[in-house]
Amino acid sequence: MPIDKSWTSLRKRNCDAYWNGLQAFLRMAKEHVDCDGRILCPCVRCLNVKLQTIDTVEAHVFDKGFQQSYQKWVYHGEVEASVANEVVEENEDVDEMVDVVDDFILPTNAEEADGVSGSRMGQYYDELFDEIEAELYPGCDWISSLKFLAKLMHLKVRGKWPNNSFDELLKLLKFAFPKDNKIPPTHYEAKKKLSKLGLGYQSIHVCKYDCSLFYNEHASKDSCHVCGSSRWVNEKKKGKKVPHKVMRYFPLTPRLKRMYSSRHTANDMLWHHTGRSIEDGVMRHPVDGSARKDFDATHPDFAKDPRNVRLGLAADGFNPFGNMSLSYSMWPLKQLWINGVDTRDGTRNELFKMRAALLWTINDFPARSSLSGWSGQGYKACPTCNEDTTSIRVIGKTSYVGHMRFLRSNHKYRRDKEFDGKVEKRNPPQQFTCQQVLDQVNALPLQVSGKHDRFKGVKRKRGGGEKARFLSIFERSEVARWFLF
Structure with missing residues (x-):
């Protein structure tokens, strides 16, 4: 039966039709709350970004209105049409995970692989098929361990289960299923299995002041090569140590x-x-x-x-x-x-x-600064005007003026003195090439990045004649190059 959504566009929210439609929506959404009894709020303020209780969602949607762009209620129980209409014919002799592995693996024929080692890929191929052919537990011939794990992880993602709750579920399933089952004991072990199919990520430790990564030649170091701070929360602890920060790289x-x-x-x-x-x-x-x-x-x-x-x-x-x-x-x-x-x-x-x-x-303007290496604030912040940026100080704020210089030379507004009492006679700002801008960025002095203790209580200069501030070599030479060219 199709879901009635006409009430979401009603302007008068105090009518019976709107209230009844809202209650029907909440009854459906209650079946999909998280472990804290919350759902994503589809009001025009929260926009399906914030988790709220059912009562709060009811108040928000009634007072603020329903997000009009949210047409398919996939976060609140409505099944997508492609899923709802799909008819799956189960075949006991064929596992759908075979197609996944077959798509993922490179050809094993040496001529087709164009230099890729057929024996190496064949060994990897065999290992993945061993995972597919492994029974979930002895005597279970209707679902493989890998297929069970893939479906279970899919449910975790769709249901937004917390990792600790998922760990408890795995422990219960491993205990309840027959002995010698292939259910991984933790979420970590489950991710390791799926990472063989290219679905994993790489964890990289980060300095607690965000100034460097413990990566490549610095991967084995116990302290930051920039500021010298410890990599670990408790560096004297024996056994497995806990890093201050971890970046997940996909x-x-x-x-x-x-x-x-x-x-x-x-x-x-x-x-x-x-x-x-x-x-x-x-x-x-x-x-x-x-x-x-x-x-x-x-x-x-x-x-x-x-x-x-x-x-x-x-x-x-x-x-x-x-x-x-x-x-x-x-x-x-x-x-x-x-x-x-x-x-x-x-x-x-x-x-x-x-x-x-x-x-x-x-990106927005501040993010553009990080990418291009050009500061988004200060007296010379305009990326178009560059060194010819015209700015003044107004009540403690930087104001950018001189826009009439972009007009044609005989434009009547150039002679208008109402703004600052002056006639604009200047030519438009110089047009810099991409290479010239990149040379400017690469000429900047090195600055120590990150949130170091040495900066506490120190007022750092902002703006002025600087073209960019506190930029790393990575931001300046790599991202700027790709951004400008």
């Missing part, structure tokens, strides 16, 4: 390879080349934009293979750690751009060299 390259390796998603990766409708003058996809076309014209060797990937970086809140004045780089696109990686095309069953480029960034 490698980009395996996920891009996985999308091409699976025949279910490989076609979608090429939709921009084979499936889109071409209509002159209408932008229906980023491929129709001038940025994409200019990039392809500048790098024809990259553009000739439509399987190469153009990426967009959503950078709001992005804050890379550490002073990366090192011989290696944490930036994964360098390998993807320069050399590429061997990737299996699931539709053609062949290997190709996949490359990737960062073509767009999606």
Whole structure:
């Protein structure tokens, strides 16, 4: 039976139709509360971001209104149409996890693999199939241990189960099921099994002042190579030590390879080349934009293979750690751009060299500062005007003026003295090239990054004539290069 959602668009929320619709929604949502009895609040203020109690959600939706863009109530019990209408025919002799492994593994034939060791990949292939063929417990021939684990982890993600609660569930299942079962005892062990399919992440320890990573040649160090602070909460503790901070890094390259390796998603990766409708003058996809076309014209060797990937970086809140004045780089696109990686095309069953480029960034102005290396505050903060930025101090705030200089030389507003009593005779600011801006950024003096004790009580200079502040080599030389070019 379809769910009545017409009440969500009613302007008069004190009517019976709105109240009855809200109560029906809450009855459905009550079946999907978390361990604290809360659900995501779909009011126009919380926007399905904040968890609230049922009573609070009722008050919010009644007082503020229901989020109109929330059409499919997937967070509150409504099953997606593709899932609800899907008819699955179970086959006792075939495990669907076989397709997952088959899509993930590279060809074992040496000629097809183009230099990839067939014996090495074959051994890895056999290990994964051993996991598939392993019974959940002796005598269980209707579901494998890997399939059971994958479905259980999927439920954890959809239900937003806390890790400690999931650990308790695994312990109960391991105790309740017949002996010699293959259920992992902890969430950690479950993730290790699934990481073989490219679904894991890498944990990297971080200095407690955010100034460096314990990575590569610094991975075995017990103290930060920048500020000397201890890596551990209690460095004198015997046995396993606890780090101050841990960064979870989800490698980009395996996920891009996985999308091409699976025949279910490989076609979608090429939709921009084979499936889109071409209509002159209408932008229906980023491929129709001038940025994409200019990039392809500048790098024809990259553009000739439509399987190469153009990426967009959503950078709001992005804050890379550490002073990366090192011989290696944490930036994964360098390998993807320069050399590429061997990737299996699931539709053609062949290997190709996949490359990737960062073509767009999606960010607000402060995040743009972190990416480009150009300060977003101070007297010279305008990225367009650069050194010719015109700014004044107004009641303790920096105000940017001089906009009339962008007008044509004979424009009447240039002679208007109502703003500051002056006639604007200056030319527009100088246009700097990308290379000139990058040279400015690279010429900045090194600054110690992070939240160190030495900065407590010290008032650091902000703005002034600085072009950028407290930037690491990583931000300046790596991200700025990709952002500007």
